[in-house]
Amino acid sequence: MSQTRELKDSIRSKVWTKLEDEKLGRFPFPLRGRIPNFKGAEKAASFVTTMQVYKDAKVIKVNPDSPQLPLRTQILKDGKTLLVPTPRLKDGFIQVKPSWVPPGEERKAASLKHILSYGKVIPLTEIPPIDLIVVGSVAMHKDGRRLGKGEGYADREYAIIRELGNPLVPVITTVQSAQLVDDDIPRDEYDLTADWIVTEEGILETHSPYDKPKGIVWEKVTDEELEEMPVLREIKRLTNR
Numbered sequence: 001m002s003q004t005r006e007l008k009d010s011i012r013s014k015v016w017t018k019l020e021d022e023k024l025g026r027f028p029f030p031l032r033g034r035i036p037n038f039k040g041a042e043k044a045a046s047f048v049t050t051m052q053v054y055k056d057a058k059v060i061k062v063n064p065d066s067p068q069l070p071l072r073t074q075i076l077k078d079g080k081t082l083l084v085p086t087p088r089l090k091d092g093f094i095q096v097k098p099s100w101v102p103p104g105e106e107r108k109a110a111s112l113k114h115i116l117s118y119g120k121v122i123p124l125t126e127i128p129p130i131d132l133i134v135v136g137s138v139a140m141h142k143d144g145r146r147l148g149k150g151e152g153y154a155d156r157e158y159a160i161i162r163e164l165g166n167p168l169v170p171v172i173t174t175v176q177s178a179q180l181v182d183d184d185i186p187r188d189e190y191d192l193t194a195d196w197i198v199t200e201e202g203i204l205e206t207h208s209p210y211d212k213p214k215g216i217v218w219e220k221v222t223d224e225e226l227e228e229m230p231v232l233r234e235i236k237r238l239t240n241r
Helices: 003-021 041-048 052-056 066-077 106-110 153-163 223-228 230-239
Strands: 059-062 081-085 093-096 120-122 132-135 171-174 196-199 202-205
Touching (some): 041 171, 041 202, 059 066, 066 081, 066 171, 132 153, 223 230
Parallel strands (some): 059 132, 171 196
Antiparallel strands (some): 093 120, 196 202
């Protein structure tokens, strides 16, 4: 394992331990190995809805993890289109339009268990322009550097939409304030940064000095990943890579 990977993993472990010790996590357990659900997730979601970038957005992509369920629910209640990546990016993205969801069923429609009963997987060529992205995180630095659970899906999803021609998109992450770290989080060229960190305590703009991915770093994509994620093969075909 590389030194960078070891350092990233040690920071993740420290945050998971802190959430466990301070009993700040919520179902599903264990917190380790996932984007941890946290006490205060609803409050963080409510802060996001006050932000101008949220109010202006018509299409919002959100990760499928538990702590972002309150926000996915509110997006549909607010009449916005929700995009959620399929698990492990097997099939690209699921789209849920608010008109497809009967009033009162927004939370169910926004849950990973039921989302396909309300939404549908759309081809890459039909992904609408995305106005805002919300990601989950394990650890966050106040300058926007982030660590997910270590599998690179948020980074890859952002790179995918840039490959498809979507312009630079603002990124918000919602986390527990205990997930903020002072550690010097290592950065790779494909790592996604956040423009805002929203916790149960409020909104922090990062003014991040780091560039976001402009597309997929193809030399880092393994044959195994191409096999596991047909969406990557499709992008290669669409962009003549």
